[in-house]
Amino acid sequence: MSPTKRRCRPGFQSSRLHRAVKGVLLLSALTVSAAPYAESDADTLSVKHSYHIGGGSLSHVLSQFATASGLLFVAEARLTEGKTSAGLDGEYTVDEGFRKLLAGTGLNYTVTSDKTVTLKVVQRQSQFDSTTMPAVEVTGRVVYDANDPYNPNYSRANASTGTRTDTPLMETPISIQVVPRAVLQDQQSIQVGDAIKNVSGVFQGNTFGGFAEQFLIRGFNTSFNNYQDGFRWPASRLTMANVERVEVVKGAAANLYGRIEPGGMINVVTKRPQAAPYYALEQQFGSYDLYRTTADATGAINADGSLMYRLNVESLNKNSFRDFAFTDRVFVAPSLTWKISDRTQLDLDFMYSDEDTQEDYGVVASTLTRRPVNIPISRYLNEPSTDKSNTTLYNTAVTLSHAFNDDWKVKARFNYLNRNTVDPQTSGVFWDEDPSSATYGDMTRDFYGSWAESETYYGNVNLTGRFNTFGVEHQTLIGWEHYSGTSTLKTQYDPIDWGGATINIFHPVYRPTDPSNMPYFYQNGSGSNSNGVYFQDQITLFDKLHILGGGRYDWISDVGSGFAEVSAEAALANRKTTNNEGFSPRVGLLYQPWQWLSVYGNYVESMGSANGAIDAHGKLLDPQIGEQYEAGFKTSFFDQRLTSNVAFYHLSKKNMAVSVPGKPYSEAIGEARSQGVEIDVSGQVTDGLSLIGSYAYTDAVILKADNNQGNKLWNVPRNAGSLWAKYDIQQAELRGLSVGAGAYFQDTKQGNNANEYQLPGWGRIDALIKYQLPVAKTRTTLQFNIENLLDHQYYIASSPGLTTFVIPGQPRTFMGSVKIEF
Template identity: 45%
Template sequence: MSKRKQNRTVGKQLSRWQQTVNGLVLASALAVAPSVMAEDNAGASAKRHYQIGSGSLSHALSQFAGSAGILLSVNARLTDGKSSPGLQGEYSVEEGLRKLLSGTGLVHTYTGDNTVTLKVVENRSQTDAATLAAVRVTGKAVYDPDDPYNTDYNRSNASTATKTDTPIMETPMNIQVVPKSLMNDQQDINITDAITKNVSGVQARYDSGTIYEAFILRGFTTNDIYRNGLLRGFGTYDPSNIEQIEVIKGPASMLYGRAQPGGLINYVTKKGLDSPAYSVQQQVGSYDQYRTTADATGPIDKDGKLRYRLNFAYQDIGSFKQFVNDERYFVAPTLSWRPNDRFEANLELEHKHEKKATDYGIPSIGNRPAPVPLDRSYQDSAKGPVLDTTLVAYDWAFKFNDDWKVKNRFLWENWDIDYYDTGNKKLLADNQTLTRNLVTGPANQETYATNLDLTGKFNLLGSKHDVLFGGDYYHNAYAAPNNRYTTTAVLPPINIFNPVYNVVSQAAVNALPYSWNYIRKEERFGAYFQDQITLFDKLHILGGGATIGSLMAQVVIARPLTWQRLTTATRKTRNSVRA
């Protein structure tokens, strides 16, 4: 063997011998202070004072392990040739190891209570992330729109404008939705407050007192309120079983026929849920205001195919105005049946009994309200009309497939009224004597409405189409026979500055002949179609047409039982198209 080869062989053997010696030296150095190594885990977090000078990394680690009382296991090759700036000051074990290993490309891990091993950093980004301080991540729950605990005010979909469940952003009409979460937070006890406080361009209308809830939408008066897309007769509405109120601003005649151009109001009722939920609420307010509501829902069978919901409300509400009061109880049970994913049916019942004394305000002198106390009333007593309303409604829907569905709705409502309504008539020239009128007697309003809709989806030449074909019918008959319209004969004028109450004799009212009869009948019917077209997934076009007809007859017979006014109006509009 040549001398050069012999030198290389000897060099390799010396190198291997040196590495072995270094490993043994480091291992033996790390094994010192066995009594200290028996400390518990709490000692590892305690800080100690270190005076370790700069030099080789293996020597610095040996000194640190001996002082800290840990067993450090490492391959000598990892520390060979690496230097350390040393460690001076007070550090915990964790802090000291990070300081000594900084910039070496090595990290430490615990393999036992007091055993530490070193390894090469495999991924620096992962190591950096592992050494970050703890971070708490919080987020807001995403609620289902039907969740009874949904606190969101935002509703992304509405069905009123198109009679389909369409995102509002894809509907080219101005729609505002008032959800029950907002009504609950505002503690609304009627739909008038819920709408006028939250929907711009809508005002309450009080020319009929508070017997009816009516509105002014963009300057046009209306008392037409829709329930789940079907028109109800005029009246009052309890919000306890209302899921949300949807207001369309602008014409909606293409799908709803005869309607005011200012807009349309529709409310959606609560349905039974497949998970149990119960709530009871008690509201107390000024002027002897009390309102109690209860809501219960859940499955009836174990599979959740048959579900119920029961809403109840009782209120006794006073006012700062003398004699004004509203007492009401309302109950609304609902059954929902969903035997499979393709069919669903709902049956709803409502009954409301209400006694109220309304108020027609303070008369004006010139262009200013009369200077009388704000709580003054010019009724004769707290007696007012009594109203009983019963409503039955159902709807069902069947899906032929994922694209086509048929839906039918029906509503029947009967409203019995026993009038006892005192109204202001005229302030005489002395600016203190107010004449009044008193309307007494029974009245009845019967309403039924129905529609049938077919909806479908298809693609044509790169465009998406959501189509609707349907027809509807509405009937409303109001009759107030055998009423008495009383003025000074029984109800004398009243001094607005010094009123005298309880002057009306019920016996004297009953002795008067019938002097007011009012009969009105209205029918509406129509057929319509609609196409919601989507181009390029961003452009949405709404078009459609309708054939609409309506018939309205109104008869008023006044004292002395002669024909005073007969108004009959018939109107048909064909091919009403809007795009």
């Protein structure tokens, strides 16, 4: 059966969006952005000092920085007039400080022999000029600000997710991987799953056709909980349209983030408003009628740069290699930053997303052949006429930060998320595998329809400070966090009349179930309310030994689902609440004998996800508990251009629910263990050659369970890896041209926890070609990507309990784009 083509959602006019984007972009004239370079005395530039300089006019900030560095600042007023700076906070050499402050201003500087700093305009020339480079540094390398939209670096020196502080990775005794914006752009990433393919030990889980994204980290699933700027999102799909980078923390992070799966967490860090103006418009198009338009605009609103904005917009319309599947999404995310004073800042963020998609459980597997059944990977086995889902998200965040002095700072955030979903689905339960049967291939399906509204409230306060005791440096964090959610759910469920929904997997005839005669069930109050207090101290001894210690105490109320056929109010009266509390410690030790090498280890305990099952007394079981031992080393070569992390870990999850045979209750006696080795490398090898690669050996098994004891955990390959490399051609006549390729592979993995079937091992090749046009005053980039170049058939995910939920990987897919930046 040929797939039904899905166009834009009724009521949404793409041209209206395009006109709006065009209006935003025309608010500013074209600007010239060039990386500054310096000419100065090497000794003067090489000494690092700590600076805490607030934002303001460029002239004022430069003067403050020069004075603090023991230099005399001289500049013509016309050079800095109307320009602003976000300030400087951290340890920098004079060279690094001036580069950061002057990035994007079109200015460079000179330090004369009498320690006088003067400014002059960069003479910008085309990157295609064979005699000059657009930016030159004394060390031979351009220095980019971490948030510079033109930053091409594949590695990041710092990360914030693992410690809630901006800490160098080489000083953090935790395994953290960062996928920066440059990688996301080169690979044309649209979803979180497109980014995590570059990280070791992280695998795609269930997606329900994209309705939500689940991942497995170190063998344990994330239960559809992903994070954005440290805030835990319920089941939903996050776009890359406003993403600066993706940070993955390996191992339990409960000591800072509360209840979380022990494998780790994925945190999407969003783009922030910048004082320097920047505008970008990109049009992507590809296989299966993919059309995606994105716009990004940022800059200062007032003359002194104290008020800044950012606006990200996305319009996505695409079909799929899967019959009937589609995704239509409209996304808008405005942000505002107000620097009230040199020490006080207010951030306002809003996000709106409206997404239509098709529920999709994929194809099926056989317990006889122990492999996915040989049917077309495009075959759709849900019900196309009814299984159309919608998710609407409204998110509002307010963040206030204040620096009491140069060492102590407080930051408070409040977040409100409203999530509405409509999610009917006709999913397979089991199918007749007997080739001799008259009903061979018939799959029994179950209809479930839901209409849900949930509200999530989140607030936290963090106090950070630096101090010194008897020559010992401390960076301390003390915090409080609140998380609560309420939901109202109306469902229709047909557990008896399955006959009308039966479909044959070899010869499908679609017959939707009529839900008009089904009763409604109501569920109210499911979710959890939690309060947690946490502390952390990062201690530095002798500039080489870094000690991390801390923990979190949580008070959690798990609200069980209250069901009723009468009304939502009756369901509210039937719900049950179970209270839990516990302490989650974390300690780590890192020794850095040389600047290029760090050796580390850590121990973590965590109070993990709630058990949904009840005990013999009708009480929800105690939550799952995670425990991890980890050791490894990190390297940083070529002036931090190429970094790596090698980790050895042993991770266990206890208190897992195990059903009691013949009884309607369970016991918290289950246990699973994962151990292995992970290797991650990213950065620049030579001029023009950048790469990001990974390898993971994962041994994940079920130690204690009812029927699956000794089995391997589902969807976890023992061996998996990736290598993506891009080369910017250096020859003058071809400058602006980039080529790239990536290889990804996974070993055979179990399809479910019963180990009844396996997903075969696979490998695929991706490719890239990109060309930056020599257009004055703008950066125009043409890009073309190919995914699965050799058109290899493979399967990426399955279900922990069913054989009727197997997700095929994409066949050969093309994507092109045209991007204009100025």
